[in-house]
Amino acid sequence: MTWTINPEFRAFLERDDLYSKVRPAKLPVGDVEGRRRRAALRLGFVTDPARTPEVVTRDYPIPTPDGHRLRARLYLPLDWRPGPLGLFLHGGGWFVGTLDQVDASIADYVARSGVALLAPEYRLAPEHPHPTPLEDAYSTLTWVFEHLDELDADARRIFVMGDSAGGGMAAGLTLLSRDRGGPTPAAQILIAPMLDDRTVLSDPLLDEHLTWTYNDNITAWQALLADQAAADEPASVYATPVRADDLSGLPDTFIDTSTLDIFRDEDIAFASRLLQAGVQTELHVYPGVPHRWDRIAPEIEISRQAILARIRVMQAV
Numbered sequence: 001m002t003w004t005i006n007p008e009f010r011a012f013l014e015r016d017d018l019y020s021k022v023r024p025a026k027l028p029v030g031d032v033e034g035r036r037r038r039a040a041l042r043l044g045f046v047t048d049p050a051r052t053p054e055v056v057t058r059d060y061p062i063p064t065p066d067g068h069r070l071r072a073r074l075y076l077p078l079d080w081r082p083g084p085l086g087l088f089l090h091g092g093g094w095f096v097g098t099l100d101q102v103d104a105s106i107a108d109y110v111a112r113s114g115v116a117l118l119a120p121e122y123r124l125a126p127e128h129p130h131p132t133p134l135e136d137a138y139s140t141l142t143w144v145f146e147h148l149d150e151l152d153a154d155a156r157r158i159f160v161m162g163d164s165a166g167g168g169m170a171a172g173l174t175l176l177s178r179d180r181g182g183p184t185p186a187a188q189i190l191i192a193p194m195l196d197d198r199t200v201l202s203d204p205l206l207d208e209h210l211t212w213t214y215n216d217n218i219t220a221w222q223a224l225l226a227d228q229a230a231a232d233e234p235a236s237v238y239a240t241p242v243r244a245d246d247l248s249g250l251p252d253t254f255i256d257t258s259t260l261d262i263f264r265d266e267d268i269a270f271a272s273r274l275l276q277a278g279v280q281t282e283l284h285v286y287p288g289v290p291h292r293w294d295r296i297a298p299e300i301e302i303s304r305q306a307i308l309a310r311i312r313v314m315q316a317v
Contacts, residue, residue: 002205003205003206003209003259003260003288004287004288005209005260005288005289006287006288006289006293006300006302007288008297008300008301008302009288009289009293009297009300009302012296012297012300013297018296022211022296023211024038024210024211024212024213024215024216025038027215027219028215029215029218029219029222030219030222031219032095032126032219032223035093035095035096035216035219036095036096039092039096039097051103051104051107052104052107052108052111054077054078054111055075055076055077055078055107055110055111056075056076056078057073057074057075057076057103057107058073058074058076059071059072059073059074060072060073060074060118060143062120062139062140062143063139063143064135064136064139065135065139066132066135068123068136070120070121070122070123070136070139070140071099071120071121072118072119072120072121072140072143073099073103073106073118073119073121074116074117074118074151075106075107075110075116075117075118075119076110076116077110077111077113077114077115077116079114080114080116080152082152082153082154083114083115083116083154083157084115084116084154084157084158084159084186084314084315084317085115085116085117085118085144085151085153085154085157085158085159086115086116086117086118086158086159086160086161086189086314086317087117087118087119087120087137087140087141087144087158087159087160087161087170087173087185088106088109088117088118088119088161088162088166089119089120089122089137089160089161089162089166089167089169089170089173090102090106090119090162090163090166091162091163091164091165091166091167091191091192091194091292092124092164092165092166093164093165093194093212093216093217093219093220093223094124094125094133094165094220094223094224095124095125095126095219095220095223095224096124097124098121099119099121102119105295106119109307109310109311109314112307112311113311113314113315114315115311115314115315115317116151116153117161118140118144118151120136120137120139120140122136122137122140122169123136125220125223125224126222126223126224126226129223129224129225129226130224130225130235130236130239131236131238131239133169133224134169134172134173134176134238134239137169137170137173138173138176138177138180138182141160141173141177141182141183141185142182142183144158144183145158145183156186157186157317158183158185158186158317159185159186159187159188159189159251159314159317160173160174160185160187160188160189161188161189161190161191161310161314162189162190162191162193163191163192163193163292164191164192164193164194164212164263164291164292165194165220166191167190167191167192167193167194167195168190168193168194168195168239168240168241170188170189170190170193171188171190171193171195171241171270172237172238172239172240172241173238174188174250174251175237175238175241175244175247175250176238178249178250184251185251186251186252186317187251187252187253187254187313187317188250188251188252188253188254189253189254189310189313189314190253190254190255190256190267191256191310192256192257192258192261192263192267192291192292193255193257193263193267193270194217194220194263195240195241195242195263195266195267195270196240196242196243196263196266197221197224197225197229197230197234197235197239197240197243198230198240198243199214199217199262199263199265199266200214200217200218200221200230201214202214203262206260206262209260209290210260210262210290210291211290211291211292211293211296212261212262212263212290212291212292213262214262217262218230224239225239241270242266242269242270242273246277247273247274247276247277247279248277248278248279249279250274250277250279251279252279252280252281253271253274253279253280253281253282254281254282254309254310254313255267255270255271255281255282255283255284256283256284256285256286256306256309256310257283257284257285257286258285258286258287258288258289258290258291258293259285259286259287259288259289260288260289260290260291260293261289261290261291262291263291264285267283268283268285271283282313284306284309286302286305286306288302289302294306294307
C-alpha cells in the first residue's frame with residue numbers, strides 16, 4: 001500500500017522545483033537551532049511578506065503573572081463591525097515562529113473573513129518550556145475578556161484558533177480555561193493540531209511525503225516537555241489534550257487534518273472523543289497532502305477548499 005499525493009500539489013512542487021525546499025533536512029533529534037534556520041518555506045514562515053492593505057493592526061502589551069509583557073497584535077478588517085473575534089495561536093512546533101513571520105497569513109484570514117483576530121507572540125520552547133507558552137495564551141484570553149469594550153468585541157462570539165502546535169495550544173487552552181473556571185470561548189478552530197507527544201513511531205508509508213517528520217516531532221515535544229515527553233503518564237493534559245480523560249463541556253470544535261500528516265490519527269481520535277463527550281464537532285480530512293500544505297501551496301483547489309471551510313466557521317461564531 002502507498003499513499004497517493006494530490007496531483008495538483010505534486011504539480012505545484014514540480015513546477016518550481018520546490019521538493020528540495022519543502023523536504024525536511026535530515027537533522028538529528030534535538031537540533032532545535034538547525035530546524036529554526038530551515039523553517040521558512042517548509043513550515044510556511046516568511047519574514048516581512050507583503051500584508052494585504054485591507055487589514056489594519058494595533059499592537060498591545062499584555063501582562064503575564066510572572067511579570068513578562070507579551071506583544072499581541074490585533075488584526076481588523078477595514079470595515080470592522082462588532083462581531084466574532086478570534087485569539088489566533090501560530091504553529092511552529094513550540095520552538096519557531098514570530099508575529100512578523102505569520103503576519104501576512106493572519107491578515108489574509110481577516111481580509112477574507114471580515115473577522116478580527118488577536119495574535120500573541122507567546123514565548124517559545126526550549127528556552128521557555130511548558131507551561132509558559134500555554135500560560136501566555138491564557139493571559140491573552142483573559143485579557144481579551146477584560147477589554148471587550150476597548151476591542152469592540154462581543155463576549156458571546158470570542159473563539160480560539162490555531163494551526164499545528166498553535167492548534168494543540170488552542171485545544172489545551174480551552175481545557176485549561178474550563179478547569180480554572182476562566183473565560184469560555186464560543187468555539188475552537190484547530191488546523192492540523194499537534195495534540196499527542198506519543199506520536200514518535202515512524203510510518204514508512206508516510207515518510208517520503210512528510211513536511212513535518214517524526215524526528216521533528218520528537219524534537220518539538222522534548223523542547224516543550226523535556227524528559228517527560230511521551231511518558232506513560234502525561235506531563236500535562238493541557239500540553240497534550242488528546243490524553244485528557246474528560247473532554248466534556250468544551251466549545252464547538254472544528255478540526256482539519258490531512259492524510260499525509262503524522263498528526264492525522266491523533267486529530268481524528270480527538271474529534272471522535274469530543275463527539276463521544278457530547279461536543280459539537282466538525283472534522284475534515286483532506287486527501288493526498290502533507291502538513292501545512294495549504295501554507296506551501298495556498299492557490300491550489302484543495303487549499304482553497306480548506307481555507308474557505310475555516311472562514312465559514314470563523315464567520316458563524
